[in-house]
Amino acid sequence: MIIILTFPLIALFLFHELFWKRRKLPPGPIPLPIVGNLLSLALPKPGYEAFRKWSNEYGPVFTFWLATKPFIIITSFDIMKETFVKDGDTYSDKQLNGDGHGSFYGVLDTNGEMWREHRRFTLTQLRDLGLGKDLMQQKILLEIEELHSFLDEHIGENIDLPKVLDRSVGNIINLTLFNKRFSTKERDEFIYLKTLVDGMFNTVAEFRFFIQHLIPWTSKIIPGPTLHEKTKEWRNLLDEFFKKQIEEHRKEISFDDVESLDYVESFLKEQKRREEDGDKDTFCNQQLMAMCFDLFMAGLMTTTTTLTWGIAYYLHNKDVQQEIKKELDQVIGSSRLISTADKNNLPFLSAFLNETQRCANIIPLNLLHVAKKDTKIGGMEVKKGTGVIAQISTLMFDDKVFPDPQRFNPDRFIENGKLKKVDELIPFSIGKRQCLGESLARMELFSFFANLFNRYEIEAGNGGLPSMDKSNDNFVMPRKFNVVLRKRYEE
Incomplete structure (x- = not known):
């Protein structure tokens, strides 16, 4: 009797899993019960191949199951633009995970008015602090000078360059947040934070x-x-660090000054204004700590990851090295600092940066958006609450746009000796949730690459060339390697 009842129940369960729940969604790989299509992301990691295969099989719009929740995956740039740019408000919300207690703060884990308010505020403050202007450029170049001073003392030695770059990038973020860098006297503080x-x-x-x-x-x-x-425990310790910095800052700043020297000062002044008007929630202390966490984590990990992959590609490709050095010698011709004012005259270096971001492709699974209302994608009905993902990693490995996509080839961004714009290169994502720090990251990456490659001959140190294997991790992790530096110019 039990067996007779079991078979219909199993049949009903399979009918629901394999057909019924999928009937109104775009086609896609058959999900396993409970886990959905998640296991495919591990074969091989970090998941590029699974999404590429599904895109070829089902087209540029298909359904991917994160456990029991379906997400519509978009791999076409035109459909991404139609969805996340032209209809951006519909997809401005994301799936929220919170801080483990059901609370949502910052910009990475908020939606609605809280997210809009703080995204707008942060973009305005970053602009006022000099983002995209000469003021921010000067801060970056001062940090690069400090980096040069350290590296010059270790010419001919084995140097853990990623570790050194970590500190430099961390300094720039901390300058933006607190107008304070991690000096060598505070080395332990940065190591602790890192x-x-x-x-x-x-x-x-x-x-x-x-x-x-x-x-x-x-x-x-x-x-x-x-x-x-x-x-x-790590998050609590990070919050303690930020809280201490914030409270020290609160005592130092003058609330009467209109101008602010850093993001936290701007936030504290806005907090005071809001509280005087009776709003004690929108710019609360917990939100400020969460913003510091979001900006520090996002700014440090993405930039250092891209820098280490760029140097790894540089070391692995001798022909690219020669082309970059040839261009630098012709345009710069000395060990002077290179700024973004030189960028238009260094198209191959810019192409190298583009190709580094494309090949490093550090976001295997992009942000989990959620539709705020019933809508359509590519002519297909999409219900409110459905997950939607702009799968930029698949787009940047699309062999129709980037032939032989696994090969590192900066020339794909060069046309008639000039830098060619390729719309499908969107490493900072697309739409209203596009990376907040894109302008800062672009400025940092160009400045670090240009000045490192111009000032030094860079050779692999002990341990040999860095590994280019991504299959050991679920995320794209920074490369670890040593280098030996020699100066390219006598001073």
């Missing part, structure tokens, strides 16, 4: 915690400690 950041990032990179990051409810069924339990 240890906390790495601890959180490395934990989320483990597959079981990566799944919990994407689908929080799975923490209830996956054995062992949860993602929240593993990262709670």
Whole structure:
């Protein structure tokens, strides 16, 4: 009797899983019960191949199941633009994971008015602090001069260059937040902070915690400690660090001054104005700590990851090295500092940066957007609450746009000796959730690459060439390697 009842139930379950729940969605790979299509992201990691294969099989719009939740994946630039730019308000919300206690702060984990208010405020403050202007450029170049001073003392020695660059990028972020850099006298403070950041990032990179990051409810069924339990101490220590910096800053600043020297000063002044008007929530202390966390984590990890991959590609491609040095010698011809004012005269270096961002492709699975209303994508009906993803990693490896996409080839961005714009290169994503710090990151990446390659001959140190294998991690991780430097110009 039990067997007779079991077979219909199994048949009904399979009918629901394989057909019924998928009937009104775009076609896509068949999801497994409970886990959906998640296991495909690990074969091989970090998931590029699965999305490329599905895009070829099902077209530029298909359904991918994150456990039991469907997400519509878009791999066509034209459809991404139609969806996330022309109809951007519909997709400005994202799936929220929160801080483990059901609270949502910052800009990475907020939606609605809170997100809009703080995204607008942050963009305005970054612009006022000199983002895209000479003021920010000067801060970056001063940091590069400090970097040069350190590297010049270790010419001919093995140097852990990624570790040194980490500090420089961290200084720029801390200058933006607190108008303070991590000097050599405070080396332990930066190492401490970086240890906390790495601890959180490395934990989320483990597959079981990566799944919990994407689908929080799975923490209830996956054995062992949860993602929240593993990262709670690191997050609390980071919050303590930011809280201490903020309180010191609160005592130092003059609230009567119109001009602000950094983001936190601007926030504290706005907080005071809001509280005087009776609003104690929108610019609360917890929101400020979350904003510091978001800006620091996003700015440090993405920039250093891209820098280390760029140098790795540089070391692996001798022909690219020669072309970059040839251009630098013709245009610059000395060890002077290179600024963004030189950028238009260095098209191959800019092409190298473009190709680094394309090939490094550091976001294998893009932001999890959610439709705010019933709508259409590519002519197909999409219900309110459906997940939607602009899968930029698949687009940047599209062999129709970028022939032989796995090959590192900056010439694909050069046409008649000039830099060619390719719309499909969107490493900072697309739409209203596009990276807040895009302008700063572009300025940093160009300045670091240009000045490192111009000032130094860079050779692989002990340990040899850096690994280019991405298949060990769920995220694209920074490269680790040593280099030996020699000066290209006598001073």
